[in-house]
Amino acid sequence: MFDLFRIVENRRYYFVLSLLVILPGVLAMIYNVITLPTHTPWRLSVDFLPGNRFEVKFTQPVSEDQIRSVFQSFGITNPAITRLGDPSENIWQVRTVFIEGERAQQIRSALAKVALLDENSTQIQSVSPTVAAQVTQAAVIAVIVATVAILLFIWWSFRKAEHAFRYSICAIAALIHDILIAAGITAIFSALFNWEIDALFLTAMLTVLGFSIQDTIVVYDRIRENLTRRRGESFETVVTRSLLETLNRSLTTSLINILVLTALLLFGGASIKQFVAVLLIGMISGTYSSIFVAVPLVVAWFERDLWGTKQRAPKMAVAGK
Amino acid sequence: MRQNTFIRLLIILALLAISAYIVLPTPKPDFVKNLVFWQEPRGRDLQIKQGLDLKGGLQVLLASDLPGGAQPIPEQMESARRIIEDRVNGLGVAEPIIQQQGDDRILVELPGVTDRNLAIDLIKQTGQLEFVDAGFTPPLDGTPISTTYSLYGGLLFPETLPTGKPISETLNAQAATKVYNTAFTGEILQSATPGLDTLGRNVVNFTIKPQFQEAFRRYTSEKLNQAMCIVLDQRVLSCPTIRAVLSADGSISGNFTREGANNLALVLSYGSLPVPLTIETTRDVGATLGADSIRRSLVAGAIALIAMIAFMVVRYRLPGLLSAVTLVFFMLTSLALFVLVPVTLTLPGIAGFLLSVAAAVDANVLIFERFREELRGGRTMRAAVEAAFQRAWTSIRDANISTLITCAILFVFGNTFGASAVRGFAITLALGIFVSLFSAMFVTRTLMRLTFSEQAETIEARRAVLLGV
Numbered sequence: 001m002f003d004l005f006r007i008v009e010n011r012r013y014y015f016v017l018s019l020l021v022i023l024p025g026v027l028a029m030i031y032n033v034i035t036l037p038t039h040t041p042w043r044l045s046v047d048f049l050p051g052n053r054f055e056v057k058f059t060q061p062v063s064e065d066q067i068r069s070v071f072q073s074f075g076i077t078n079p080a081i082t083r084l085g086d087p088s089e090n091i092w093q094v095r096t097v098f099i100e101g102e103r104a105q106q107i108r109s110a111l112a113k114v115a116l117l118d119e120n121s122t123q124i125q126s127v128s129p130t131v132a133a134q135v136t137q138a139a140v141i142a143v144i145v146a147t148v149a150i151l152l153f154i155w156w157s158f159r160k161a162e163h164a165f166r167y168s169i170c171a172i173a174a175l176i177h178d179i180l181i182a183a184g185i186t187a188i189f190s191a192l193f194n195w196e197i198d199a200l201f202l203t204a205m206l207t208v209l210g211f212s213i214q215d216t217i218v219v220y221d222r223i224r225e226n227l228t229r230r231r232g233e234s235f236e237t238v239v240t241r242s243l244l245e246t247l248n249r250s251l252t253t254s255l256i257n258i259l260v261l262t263a264l265l266l267f268g269g270a271s272i273k274q275f276v277a278v279l280l281i282g283m284i285s286g287t288y289s290s291i292f293v294a295v296p297l298v299v300a301w302f303e304r305d306l307w308g309t310k311q312r313a314p315k316m317a318v319a320g321k
Numbered sequence: 322m323r324q325n326t327f328i329r330l331l332i333i334l335a336l337l338a339i340s341a342y343i344v345l346p347t348p349k350p351d352f353v354k355n356l357v358f359w360q361e362p363r364g365r366d367l368q369i370k371q372g373l374d375l376k377g378g379l380q381v382l383l384a385s386d387l388p389g390g391a392q393p394i395p396e397q398m399e400s401a402r403r404i405i406e407d408r409v410n411g412l413g414v415a416e417p418i419i420q421q422q423g424d425d426r427i428l429v430e431l432p433g434v435t436d437r438n439l440a441i442d443l444i445k446q447t448g449q450l451e452f453v454d455a456g457f458t459p460p461l462d463g464t465p466i467s468t469t470y471s472l473y474g475g476l477l478f479p480e481t482l483p484t485g486k487p488i489s490e491t492l493n494a495q496a497a498t499k500v501y502n503t504a505f506t507g508e509i510l511q512s513a514t515p516g517l518d519t520l521g522r523n524v525v526n527f528t529i530k531p532q533f534q535e536a537f538r539r540y541t542s543e544k545l546n547q548a549m550c551i552v553l554d555q556r557v558l559s560c561p562t563i564r565a566v567l568s569a570d571g572s573i574s575g576n577f578t579r580e581g582a583n584n585l586a587l588v589l590s591y592g593s594l595p596v597p598l599t600i601e602t603t604r605d606v607g608a609t610l611g612a613d614s615i616r617r618s619l620v621a622g623a624i625a626l627i628a629m630i631a632f633m634v635v636r637y638r639l640p641g642l643l644s645a646v647t648l649v650f651f652m653l654t655s656l657a658l659f660v661l662v663p664v665t666l667t668l669p670g671i672a673g674f675l676l677s678v679a680a681a682v683d684a685n686v687l688i689f690e691r692f693r694e695e696l697r698g699g700r701t702m703r704a705a706v707e708a709a710f711q712r713a714w715t716s717i718r719d720a721n722i723s724t725l726i727t728c729a730i731l732f733v734f735g736n737t738f739g740a741s742a743v744r745g746f747a748i749t750l751a752l753g754i755f756v757s758l759f760s761a762m763f764v765t766r767t768l769m770r771l772t773f774s775e776q777a778e779t780i781e782a783r784r785a786v787l788l789g790v
Contacts, residue, residue, distance in 0.1 A: 100600060124603065124604070125604045138734055141734075142731070142734040153722065154723075202743065203731065206730070207727070207746075210727040213720075213723040213727075214680075214683075217716070218719075221715055221720075225712070249687055249690045252686045252690070253683040256632060256633075256683075257679045259629060260625040260628075260629065260678065264625065264675065267620050267621035272668050279676075
């Protein structure tokens with residue numbers, strides 16, 4: 001019989017489940033790298049691409065050709081013009097090569113001559129090539145620095161336990177698991193629904209990272225406590241006991257977080273919806289990975305048995321409740 | 322009631338009252354506003370400051386554009402930043418942000434600006450001021466000219482600017498268009514003020530910074546009776562003739578009107594940017610988008626809060642009810658802290674705040690779970706309360722430290738490239754974490770002691786209903 005509470009013993013099922021979720025995301029990332037003109041795992045927004053984005057709302061209906069001719073009169077030969085929202089709203093998005101601030105404002109004035117603009121619902125963003133490159137670079141550095149800092153922190157806080165380093169590495173493995181799931185599902189949405197990633201996506205990724213570690217640390221903390229209090233028990237027993245003792249808290253907290261994020265997703269502003277969706281995915285993955293990845297991995301390392309299929313000594317078989 | 326617990330309760334009530342007073346949008350008297358002495362006097366209104374994405378407005382990122390791609394030194398960037406700040410303040414925008422980003426960028430955020438062209442013009446105007454050797458035949462005012470400094474950073478007095486190169490070194494013989502030799506940049510000026518000479522004519526009085534006085538004396542003695550043009554962004558403003566050898570101060574006379582003298586003095590004092598700047602990116606945010614987002618986020622926040630409290634009460638009964646009090650305390654003190662620091666609230670900032678709410682709830686969950694465990698383990702009510710806090714503390718501490726590490730990295734990351742949104746997220750989350758630590762370990766603990774330690778017998782009698790254990 002498959003016993004739900006034998007999480008550590010049955011780790012192979014949970015590892016396979018993780019891989020099944022990660023795999024499509026990774027495939028989507030590879031697919032995007034091949035098919036997207038930028039050759040990146042996700043569709044990039046103007047935050048990462050040098051260029052301008054005009055979002056204009058006209059008060060009267062205008063045609064795409066009218067907009068195009070305005071841009072062409074400024075020497076911009078191939079602007080990408082798309083209509084946003086309902087046709088009756090007259091909202092258009094135009095993406096162009098990088099245009100200097102002053103000239104962008106001149107274009108705005110020229111557009112206003114085609115039909116009056118709703119000034120309050122009109123935005124212009126422009127990013128120069130150097131800024132875009134630096135954003136990407138800073139992002140990669142931020143992720144690496146955060147990971148290393150957290151690795152060192154866990155190592156330090158487990159310094160009294162045996163093989164403290166293994167706990168850090170497994171926590172980082174769970175973290176990479178969560179980042180892969182969140183980033184992978186974003187890549188799927190990027191391929192299917194044209195999601196674009198912006199600077200907020202990086203915020204989301206780093207928050208997922210925080211979530212993941214926070215959850216893992218609470219479980220680890222209980223293992224650390226039980227290791228000193230229950231010296232007679234086998235390692236696997238202590239770990240399973242710690243998992244079950246913290247299960248209530250893990251589920252309660254993640255249910256509350258899901259409540260908060262769902263409220264934000266359903267009722268919050270449209271501009272943060274994608275951000276919240278990525279957080280929600282990362283948060284669920286974070287709770288899952290702290291229980292079913294980070295901790296079983298530590299045991300697997302101690303027993304030198306990744307899938308938990310080796311013959312067990314009889315006293316180990318009593319592990320569980 | 323123990324005296325200790327009583328004092329703690331008084332502190333909590335006092336903090337609640339102060340926070341509620343700060344957060345509620347009632348008009349506050351001036352002496353209260355002036356208590357926040359660390360804030361800019363202009364911004365002391367004790368209200369939550371809204372960022373660009375909520376309020377709408379203009380964001381401009383300026384980058385240094387020194388000839389030859391040279392790196393500016395920190396002092397130059399700082400004085401450039403201050404000059405722009407002075408100009409922007411003249412525009413009358415509420416709560417502008419003028420910050421240095423990285424080594425060579427300045428971020429300008431102008432919330433609520435309606436005339437965007439005017440704002441961009443104003444920032445652009447803070448161009449490069451040069452004093453140019455024009456010989457005996459000065460160009461007319463308003464003529465665009467080429468200068469050695471704008472072409473390759475060439476200066477007659479290279480020692481006056483760390484980035485300047487002597488003209489002799491870089492001299493080229495292209496005489497197709499006349500290239501004027503730049504003598505000094507605007508950096509040599511200490512101050513410039515409009516005034517009247519002895520005949521009652523409008524003049525501009527100026528003083529030279531001490532370290533440049535010797536160079537200025539040498540130049541004016543060599544070029545006596547020749548013209549020295551004042552050039553802003555390669556356009557001639559005025560070409561006064563050098564009438565005397567000058568070193569520390571002097572005055573420029575011409576056929577100035579009072580207004581003309583005033584304008585020239587302004588350009589001389591504020592337009593003398595030590596570093597030329599170009600506009601690198603601009604973001605222009607419509608206001609109604611922001612207003613709608615605020616309203617929606619407030620609704621979402623309220624719904625989330627109610628759902629959270631309901632969940633806590635159903636799951637933990639009486640302790641859950643206590644945590645509702647803690648949560649209200651947490652929210653009020655956090656918001657009050659945002660007003661006091663002050664934190665400019667952006668959309669990701671609101672998201673960061675709501676996440677810190679989740680962390681605050683998690684701390685309570687950790688404590689209540691421990692409390693139940695200790696009760697099930699057979700401890701008395703009073704001992705269980707103390708043990709729950711003691712044993713939950715290491716988990717709460719470690720989990721929050723890891724979040725703070727992430728916050729610090731996000732903050733640095735947001736600072737380096739002008740993503741103020743990312744920085745806003747990190748600040749509100751970090752502040753929220755600190756407040757949540759205090760609310761869990763101080764407020765929840767005091768409330769738990771008040772109810773469970775003081776009323777242990779009453780609660781014990783109705784244990785199944787009140788605790789669910």
